[in-house]
Amino acid sequence: IGQFAQYLLPDVVGIDAGTFALLGAASVLGGVMRLTISLTVMLMEATSQVTYGLPIAFTLIVAKWVGDVFNESVLEMAVEIKHIPLLPWDTSFEMTCQTARTVMNKRVHVFREVVRVSSVYFTLTTTSHNG
Numbered sequence: 767i768g769q770f771a772q773y774l775l776p777d778v779v780g781i782d783a784g785t786f787a788l789l790g791a792a793s794v795l796g797g798v799m800r801l802t803i804s805l806t807v808m809l810m811e812a813t814s815q816v817t818y819g820l821p822i823a824f825t826l827i828v829a830k831w832v833g834d835v836f837n838e839s840v841l842e843m844a845v846e847i848k849h850i851p852l853l854p855w856d857t858s859f860e861m862t863c864q865t866a867r868t869v870m871n872k873r874v875h876v877f878r879e880v881v882r883v884s885s886v887y888f889t890l891t892t893t894s895h896n897g
Contacts, residue, residue, distance in 0.1 A: 776787035789825045791870065800839035 788809070795827060796805055806823045833839065838846075845852055875889055 785818070788818070789821060790820050793829040795824045797829035797833040798840055800830050800833060800841070802826045802830055 792805065796802060801806070802823070804828055806819060809822050810819050812864055875893060877886065877889075
């Protein structure tokens with residue numbers, strides 16, 4: 767892709783095939799992983815060129831937008847496959863109507879700042895907790 771872009775734009779001064787290859791690789795990685803700012807910083811550090819910052823950031827943002835249109839990121843798919851419990855960005859209508867009072871236990875057990883381990887153990891074994 768980099769050589770093809772250089773063939774199409776031979777008069778552009780200061781841009782070689784390596785730069786186009788870097789932007790192409792960044793767009794592929796950014797479209798798959800959806801990492802924009804962190805990947806921009808990593809590529810700027812790897813190339814030691816601060817002047818590549820804006821083109822890389824623009825390329826990654828466009829790649830993220832295009833990737834979001836088609837599917838979820840690889841990280842989101844991995845979370846679904848491994849059944850990792852994460853809260854969704856949007857809540858359901860039923861959750862918007864609930865308050866802490868409706869889901870909270872009426873009898874709350876409280877510990878003092880300094881307490882014996884045996885007291886904590888007794889309270890945890892004699893009460894229901896964690897659902």
